[in-house]
Amino acid sequence: MIRADLHIHTTYSPDASINPKTIVNQLYAHPYIKAIAITDHNTTKGYHKVRKLASPYQDILIIPGIEISTTEGDIIILGVTEPPPKPWTPENIINYTKEQNGIAIAAHPYRTYGLGDLAKNYDFDAIEVLNGISTPQVNKMAQKLAKVMNLPGVAGSDAHRANELWSVYTEVQASLSIDEILKTIKKGLVKVGYARKSIHF
Numbered sequence: 001m002i003r004a005d006l007h008i009h010t011t012y013s014p015d016a017s018i019n020p021k022t023i024v025n026q027l028y029a030h031p032y033i034k035a036i037a038i039t040d041h042n043t044t045k046g047y048h049k050v051r052k053l054a055s056p057y058q059d060i061l062i063i064p065g066i067e068i069s070t071t072e073g074d075i076i077i078l079g080v081t082e083p084p085p086k087p088w089t090p091e092n093i094i095n096y097t098k099e100q101n102g103i104a105i106a107a108h109p110y111r112t113y114g115l116g117d118l119a120k121n122y123d124f125d126a127i128e129v130l131n132g133i134s135t136p137q138v139n140k141m142a143q144k145l146a147k148v149m150n151l152p153g154v155a156g157s158d159a160h161r162a163n164e165l166w167s168v169y170t171e172v173q174a175s176l177s178i179d180e181i182l183k184t185i186k187k188g189l190v191k192v193g194y195a196r197k198s199i200h201f
């Protein structure tokens, strides 16, 4: 079993300030979160940087991802190392992701830039039901959506500042392998939880 933070921004997102080195150092030092997805806005440059910095360490895992600003709202795709071709409609993004054996997640569906109920129209693999910077109320709405759509729920801190890292986690019944983690999320063998806020590094 591994615990992962599946939604993290770096300085490669225009609205975020977390240095890739900080992420690697804190992940390495973290007592139980050992996998992360780097999901910068519309770019994988941050992912490539973090992966390179993390490469000397064997017991942490960096999952490639992007948070795409689609025409209808934000979609997180995991397992994809380059941005998809445009136009960025939800259909195109989801089809591209499936071709690459990745997974597509409706990000914070009921917050600003979320898809809201429109998410029901698309073939998602999972719903982000616990977002570290969303209110409990909108997270609850996302949990209901996952139930209605009969999809797994995942969690990510959506950290844009270093003090927002590691607030929540997704527990996956998989080993430390990208392929296994993504397949297991698709199967729904996942749980989400709040991490302790008082971890000092």
Ligand SMILES: [Zn+2]
Pocket (backbone or CB within 6 Å): 007, 009, 067, 158
């Ligand atoms: Zn985000």
